[in-house]
Amino acid sequence: MNDLTDFMLCGNLSVSDNGHLNFAGQDTAALASEYGTPLYLMDEERIRERCRTYTSAVRTAFSDKGRVLYASKAASFKRIYEIMREEGMGIDVVSCGEIRTAEKANFPLSNAYFHSNNKTDADIEYAIERGIGYFVVDNEEELFAIDRIAKEKGIKQAVLLRITPGIDPHTYEEVATGKVDSKFGSAIETGQAFLITKTALSLENLELVGFHCHVGSQVFDSSVYIATVDVMVKFVYDVFLKFGFITKKLDLGGGYGVRYIKEDPVIDIKESILEVGEHVKKCISQYGIEMPEICFEPGRSIVADAGLTLYTAGTVKNIPTYKTYVSVDGGMADNPRYILYGSQYTLLNALKLNEAHDMPCSVVGRCCESGDIIAENVKMPESTCRGDIIACLTTGAYHYSMASNYNRIPRPPVVMLNGGESYLAVRRETFDDVTSLDI
Numbered sequence: 432m433n434d435l436t437d438f439m440l441c442g443n444l445s446v447s448d449n450g451h452l453n454f455a456g457q458d459t460a461a462l463a464s465e466y467g468t469p470l471y472l473m474d475e476e477r478i479r480e481r482c483r484t485y486t487s488a489v490r491t492a493f494s495d496k497g498r499v500l501y502a503s504k505a506a507s508f509k510r511i512y513e514i515m516r517e518e519g520m521g522i523d524v525v526s527c528g529e530i531r532t533a534e535k536a537n538f539p540l541s542n543a544y545f546h547s548n549n550k551t552d553a554d555i556e557y558a559i560e561r562g563i564g565y566f567v568v569d570n571e572e573e574l575f576a577i578d579r580i581a582k583e584k585g586i587k588q589a590v591l592l593r594i595t596p597g598i599d600p601h602t603y604e605e606v607a608t609g610k611v612d613s614k615f616g617s618a619i620e621t622g623q624a625f626l627i628t629k630t631a632l633s634l635e636n637l638e639l640v641g642f643h644c645h646v647g648s649q650v651f652d653s654s655v656y657i658a659t660v661d662v663m664v665k666f667v668y669d670v671f672l673k674f675g676f677i678t679k680k681l682d683l684g685g686g687y688g689v690r691y692i693k694e695d696p697v698i699d700i701k702e703s704i705l706e707v708g709e710h711v712k713k714c715i716s717q718y719g720i721e722m723p724e725i726c727f728e729p730g731r732s733i734v735a736d737a738g739l740t741l742y743t744a745g746t747v748k749n750i751p752t753y754k755t756y757v758s759v760d761g762g763m764a765d766n767p768r769y770i771l772y773g774s775q776y777t778l779l780n781a782l783k784l785n786e787a788h789d790m791p792c793s794v795v796g797r798c799c800e801s802g803d804i805i806a807e808n809v810k811m812p813e814s815t816c817r818g819d820i821i822a823c824l825t826t827g828a829y830h831y832s833m834a835s836n837y838n839r840i841p842r843p844p845v846v847m848l849n850g851g852e853s854y855l856a857v858r859r860e861t862f863d864d865v866t867s868l869d870i
């Protein structure tokens with residue numbers, strides 16, 4: 432038998448009497464046969480619960496001066512934007528494709544923040560035409576472009592400036608300037624952050640509303656945000672002294688971590704935000720400045736453990752004295768995170784949870800790359816064979832949104848689960864979809 436607590440990374444996972452994996456209270460084997468594999472499942476209630484955790488934490492910490500923006504690159508499709516609209520969340524977008532998708536969901540774009548380190552003129556025009564609320568401006572060149580296009584369109588565009596606080600999310604004590612060397616933002620250390628602020632204040636077609644920073648991802652430690660607050664609130668103060676500018680919005684970025692494997696810590700988001708909130712208030716009152724609206728922009732931690740991928744096992748290949756490979760009907764086309772980051776995952780045989788998962792193996796995809804691996808050195812039941820359903824946990828973030836058609840493999844559907852019901856949010860691609868752009 433397994434110690435299932437090792438695998439149950441999130442409360443939406445459970446095991447039925449027949450040893451099947453249940454997700455959001457539904458039998459994954461039944462879902463696999465209804466919708467086919469590979470299959471992305473998403474637990475709608477979990478997504479909503481995470482939104483509410485954030486919005487209520489921010490309300491407690493900052494009353495009406497807090498805001499949560501869903502960083503939609505983590506999982507971007509129409510239904511997600513509808514959920515975000517219903518939950519009263521703002522959104523971050525990083526491309527016109529995301530803007531268009533949000534618009535199709537009737538998401539109010541006045542509540543959308545346009546990021547990206549290189550917005551083209553066409554991007555800027557499109558976003559302004561669609562009525563984007565805010566640009567988060569990366570650099571001075573972009574600032575001039577937005578000012579020029581805003582003038583052409585006859586509007587005054589609200590902007591935030593992306594500031595690089597010089598904090599490395601993991602080693603910030605030792606390497607306090609490690610992240611100045613980044614393609615994102617304007618650094619305080621080099622003086623560019625003040626320069627871009629000065630320029631923003633001088634441009635007639637822009638309204639500077641505040642500052643943004645984002646120090647990294649998979650952060651488990653509140654002290655990273657505390658250090659960020661120290662730097663950013665001081666910057667807000669310095670900008671007030673230098674230019675008399677009163678910051679209306681201070682965006683502290685996203686990055687809260689999630690559990691991919693049992694060794695990953697659990698972070699209490701509410702507690703962390705309250706801690707960060709106390710620190711913000713302390714710093715603000717020390718400097719005697721006005722409290723800006725404080726934004727958080729979580730992506731991964733909203734959707735990651737609301738998602739799970741199901742595959743069907745194919746060839747099980749033992750290489751004597753080396754290892755066993757369990758191949759599945761997906762791979763790097765639906766999960767590029769292993770090949771990109773060497774990410775680790777928890778895998779389960781969704782039909783055989785009442786058998787010990789004690790056979791060491793690597794679960795690999797079907798793409799023509801030896802790096803096409805879902806997880807190395809995991810354990811599956813000895814009896815794992817062709818036709819078994821393999822579940823890969825915590826795939827709600829940066830999976831569907833990063834999926835490709837490599838090897839001309841059609842992308843899997845996204846099926847939402849809610850209250851015992853399931854429904855398609857994104858349908859499975861067909862071969863006709865895959866070939867539809869070929870002239």
Ligand SMILES: *Cc1c(COP(=O)(O)O)cnc(C)c1O
Nearest residue numbers: 502645648685686728729730731
């Ligand atoms: C990706 C990103 C986020 C979200 O990060 P997560 O780790 O998914 O929470 C937030 N803000 C910006 C600017 C980002 O680029």
